[in-house]
Amino acid sequence: MHVADAPHLRVLRLLRDEGPVSRAELGDRLELTRPRLLAEVERLVAAGLIAEAGMAASRGGRRSTLVELDPRLRFAAVDLGASSIDIEVTNGRLEPVATYRETADIRSGPRTILQRVNELLHKARTDGAYEKLDAVGIGVPGPVSFRDGVPVSPPIMPGWDRYPVRELLAREHGCPAVVDNDVNIMAIGERHGGVAHSVDDFLFVKIGTGIGCGIHLGGTVYRGVDGCAGDIGHIQVDANGPVCSCGNTGCLEALFSGSALARDAIAAARSGESPALAERLAAALAAEESREDRGDDEREPVISITARDVADGAAEGDVTCIRLIREGGRRVGGVLATLVSFSNPSMIVIGGGLALLGHVLLAEIRSVVYRRSLPLATGNLPVVLSELGSRAGVTGAAVLASDTAFEQAS
Template sequence: MADSLAYRVLCLLREHGALSRAELADRLAVPRARLLGELGRLTAADQVREAGPAASRGGRRSTLIELSPAYRFGAVDLGATSVRVEVCDRGLEPLAAVEQAVDIRSGPRPVLKVVSELLGKLRADGAFRQLDGLGVGLPGPVSFRDGVPVSPPIMPGWDGFPVRELLAHEHNCPVVVDNDVNIMAIGEGYGGVARSVEDFLYLKLGTGIGCGIHLGGRVFRGKDGCAGDIGHIQVDPNGPVCACGNTGCLEAVFGGAALARDATAAARAGRSPVLAERLAAAGALSAYDVGQAAAAGDPTAIGLIRAGGTALGTVLAGLVSFANPSMIVIGGGLAGLGHRLLAEVRAVVYSRSLPLATGNLPLVLSELGDRAGTLGAARLASDLVFHQA
């Protein structure tokens, strides 16, 4: 279905702030009369308003139009162990944000209660009175159409739970639910390093590994909403057994959990004094410790990152040959391993993929960090609201 004129007007104003009627008519390539009619309707509905005269372009002065400053979009990025909630303004800038630890495994009602409490807190603090829309990312496959999780492996009790309905009822606004990696990809495409790119892959390296697929300016979700679930692509037929039951999955070889496991084993086996010291001090190791040990020059930690980068690069090389993307963005907690990881991944991708596909392929770290997910969720929420305008 083609996007309505109202939707296109609202999206342009979201991105550019204020635009004159003449600029809008130019950018939208619609007859001025039709645009003015639509703007009259949107003004009457308090969705846009006049914002004073535009700079002269020589002829009659045009008036600037902007989105109503009253717009408020909620954004929720639910991970396996924490949640980030933001309230954003009409330009998707965060007015207020809060993060809290929460265990996704405690089930949908307790977790969504935390989400609602955090939103209530932001309301009490004055960030909004009423949300216009709410976007939510979940750490598992989601039926985008139905707004429910579908067989999510690390979310017991969530399968088919009506997340969208419950939140829409509770917050009295339209709600959109998507996979967390997809909202990060949308955020990167809207306001991140992939801003001007139509076709890119967003790689989330966290406890698990997932991929957001952005094609032709849209997220591609696949038949069942599980496109991009690359954590279970096999990288080593003789590798460790994965939580999914197969052997040698990317996630079983690399990713936050695998890295913590391998670092702990190295520390216990006396292969890394640095890691052993951190283990003794903290009682447990994480990917962060591996990064710190590598930064301190620990060869075992560096070896773990390089081996992980090779595994990741092997999978990415295949995806580059398959999808011939314009850019690959790496985000998520393990992106903190930084350029050492990136160098390894690049070495494999650039040597293993087709030269034609890698000739001009940027492989870069995300610059949005934690905001990628909430920015994408806010973008989805505003898209939904603008589509209904």
């Protein structure tokens, strides 16, 4: 049996999600008696979490004072990808006041990556984004023990296993910190400010370099016993399929993911099967040669054909590009049909880099899910694209950071 959250949490979350509210409305909305509410507000003002914000418009009687989250509240939201660092410093309402994005290889190890995160956050302070952080939330591309605040056996993150990420960030910035899996924070972000707004039971499927699934059940993220729930990229979908980076054959992400799609697209370009891709590959190689001629050594690794090229080729009507997207959608749809029969969610959100493949991908996923799952489970099941796109992760990290700060204020 679940009991409602503590009053201070409900006050803080309402002000975070809806902005300034009068004391009178706050009492009504949260069904708190006036003395109880006033005591909570007084305590939260003293704790530096909320502040007065002028008078509300009259509701007929005496005008009520508006309260809002303290304007000095600041949360740091960090989204580590396989090859990127995304940071937002936000105010109490989770609006970004500073944004940083750069490439970084997660395989450089935790010291290098976290040092760079700290440098960027200290730069944000120098830039005037904050005086003091109230909490840091960070997402990493691998399984996490949420309770311990450490990555656990993350396959693509050598050196990070049980590295004390939460503890080091908390110590460095003198505030609470919280660590979660990157797909979980994307799901949380999409629920806070995206297409899954206020949906309690949904799956967020990230199709990027790899494939993962954030599971939101009964209003909270379900992380599993070892923190690896939702790790659907290595589900076997074809016993005769290609060998996966994990060593098994025919895993979902060996058949469809950013890297699998690039592999298949390059093959289709080389064989001449796809004129659109052949043209793009030729252009990419020419650019690469002129770059080498100029002697540019320090450059990012070149991926000669990307999902963007396949999407553009499909938009131009290139049959092979359309086929690659549809085959991928069919693979993802087959796994999702299974997960829908199993978990009976009320929405599926498709996000990550390959969401740019858009409605060709979505149509194929929908077609398989609707045909192969239980009719009862798909009767009212929307399958939709992420609204937040690349901001889903930092948004979710900011939500987690604020929740952590609010919980510790009790």
